[in-house]
Amino acid sequence: MVSIKEAARQSGVKVPTIRYYEEIGLLAAPRRNEGNRRIFEEADLRRLIFIRHARELGFDIEAIRTLLSLQDTPDKSCAEADQIARARLAEVNQRIRSLVALRAELELMVEGCSHGHVSECRVIEILADHGKCLFDHH
């Protein structure tokens, strides 16, 4: 029984994003008041929080759609949800590995910068000539 603004505050999902989720059918269209304004119930808020949390965990909209439909059929096996989470975990691990490598490279660049002129700038140099990069991850 709250306005869209209040729903946004409580769920942490921005107002236009809530409307967007409704538009793409991720969130069931809530009922409206006399003046055509959306009224959000507890269930809608819970669903919004579920979505926000899943988005923060990097699940894409399609994965969330599946997770939501699973949530609505509690008798089904959770193998599918588990599979989605595992796939996402593998992606996150991969992303961490490459970011750690990139951080090392950026540190090398920043540390090597002599704060002189561009012509002897390590930052520019490493970007221009990848061979100077100590890491061969990419």
Add this chain to the structure above:
Amino acid sequence: MVSIKEAARQSGVKVPTIRYYEEIGLLAAPRRNEGNRRIFEEADLRRLIFIRHARELGFDIEAIRTLLSLQDTPDKSCAEADQIARARLAEVNQRIRSLVALRAELELMVEGCSHGHVSECRVIEILADHGKCLFDHH
């Protein structure tokens, strides 16, 4: 003196992406042959590799535009390049921190899944009720 396909192969930037970079003015338009086809010189290839490497490091197009223009004025102080790299380093560090936290949460979800029914699935449960998540990073 190579075709766009060969330039793509040597630089690691895909053919449509090379055309896109030209379109947005990140890459100077190369000269053409009789039949209107692009011919890439060594300098173009070097620039493409520079761009690709910077993109891999997560620099956005605007940052790369600045870095490229710095590269072209070697007498200027490299403070600006250093600043861009430092900002990017801070972003990467932040991203790593949050991904590590997310990984922990995903692991908790996957480990807690009893492979039974959705009703007692840890994956769904944690997503639905953020309070069950041990981490308060987000």
Add this chain to the structure above:
DNA sequence: CTACATCCTCTAGCGACTGGAGGAGCAAGT
């Protein structure tokens, strides 16, 4: 000379929003 590969331009689409225009509704103060 015929296939077939490669190239060209142009336009539209992707994901996941974000922002703005133009107008209606509502709650509080005067």
Add this chain to the structure above:
DNA sequence: ACTTGCTCCTCCAGTCGCTAGAGGATGTAG
């Protein structure tokens, strides 16, 4: 009752960094 000012509505366009496809021209090998 009226006005102010906030919130809400819909619709459409834009963001970023590409990616894909249509429809046609050009290049190359047999």
